[in-house]
Amino acid sequence: MRDNEFTRILDWPGYRVFRHEIDETAKTLRLWVRRKRGNRKLICSGCGRKFGDAHDYYQREVRDLPWRKYRTTVIIELYRVCCPECGVRVEKVPQLPSKAPFSKDFEDAVGLACESASVRQVARQFGLAASTVRAIDLRYLKRWSATRRKDRLEQMGVDEIYFGKQMKFITVVSNLETGEPLWFGQDRKQETLDEFFRTQLSETQRKRIAAACVDMWRPFTNSIAQWAVNCRIVYDKFHVLQHANKAIDEVREGGVLPQRWAHARCSEGQTLAAVDALDESRPAKTPAAKRAVRPQSAGDESLPLKGKLGALVDLPL
Numbered sequence: 001m002r003d004n005e006f007t008r009i010l011d012w013p014g015y016r017v018f019r020h021e022i023d024e025t026a027k028t029l030r031l032w033v034r035r036k037r038g039n040r041k042l043i044c045s046g047c048g049r050k051f052g053d054a055h056d057y058y059q060r061e062v063r064d065l066p067w068r069k070y071r072t073t074v075i076i077e078l079y080r081v082c083c084p085e086c087g088v089r090v091e092k093v094p095q096l097p098s099k100a101p102f103s104k105d106f107e108d109a110v111g112l113a114c115e116s117a118s119v120r121q122v123a124r125q126f127g128l129a130a131s132t133v134r135a136i137d138l139r140y141l142k143r144w145s146a147t148r149r150k151d152r153l154e155q156m157g158v159d160e161i162y163f164g165k166q167m168k169f170i171t172v173v174s175n176l177e178t179g180e181p182l183w184f185g186q187d188r189k190q191e192t193l194d195e196f197f198r199t200q201l202s203e204t205q206r207k208r209i210a211a212a213c214v215d216m217w218r219p220f221t222n223s224i225a226q227w228a229v230n231c232r233i234v235y236d237k238f239h240v241l242q243h244a245n246k247a248i249d250e251v252r253e254g255g256v257l258p259q260r261w262a263h264a265r266c267s268e269g270q271t272l273a274a275v276d277a278l279d280e281s282r283p284a285k286t287p288a289a290k291r292a293v294r295p296q297s298a299g300d301e302s303l304p305l306k307g308k309l310g311a312l313v314d315l316p317l
């Protein structure tokens, strides 16, 4: 096979193979590539400025997609430019997305494999360390995220997730129409959600948000009121009931309301969570929070909130 045939199969836009080496024992293929004539626009990798002249050049080795059973390495001639802004910088080459020794096509193949298999499996498939696969996948997802078309955000969901003792809480912002998580922030303070509005959305995008579903957490509602002026706040039914349950528990534990009476009062339209909270077989000293956070059954989701809630919060506190 001649070098120009290697060039055609390799298909790196703007580059040609000028030397190749096949090792039949080791099953390796090495291809040396350089710019095609006429492809002399050098781009500074720091600022994107274009240059006609190079400062110097060097060779870099990256792993590329395999050719049949042959592991392929591409050795590329890279130029450095003398940029007035960034100093001496290496040129930007689309096939080399990072400093890691892999081509973009190779990283894309690894990233794609990660979509349907575990990291360990992908690592075995490509003969890489699991940590390398994770790093490649992260870069692949970042590139995908930077170029993909994003749906407009009109109905947002804000939730907090408890991530254990070290991380404590994280805030998750999602698009409720597409069901897609959009952003994660450390902690669950007002500043956390402020950061989302400030860094992720333009003013027009913030104005476009029509509704937000949040739990009854004051810092979140404060942040939304401040940043998304046209946004109406919808409370998550589960959290409303959680608060109602907690109120009942407090009343009961304070001894203000006889247990039997509370039970009777609620039985006309109660939720499963409320029934359990009032269950006499449970020890009365169980902390209120523990009982209130148990998940509701699927059937309970369909119960209309109106009326039921009235029965619960209407207690003469």
Ligand SMILES: [Zn+2]
Pocket (backbone or CB within 6 Å): 044, 045, 046, 047, 048, 049, 083, 084, 085, 086, 087, 089
């Ligand atoms: Zn530059």
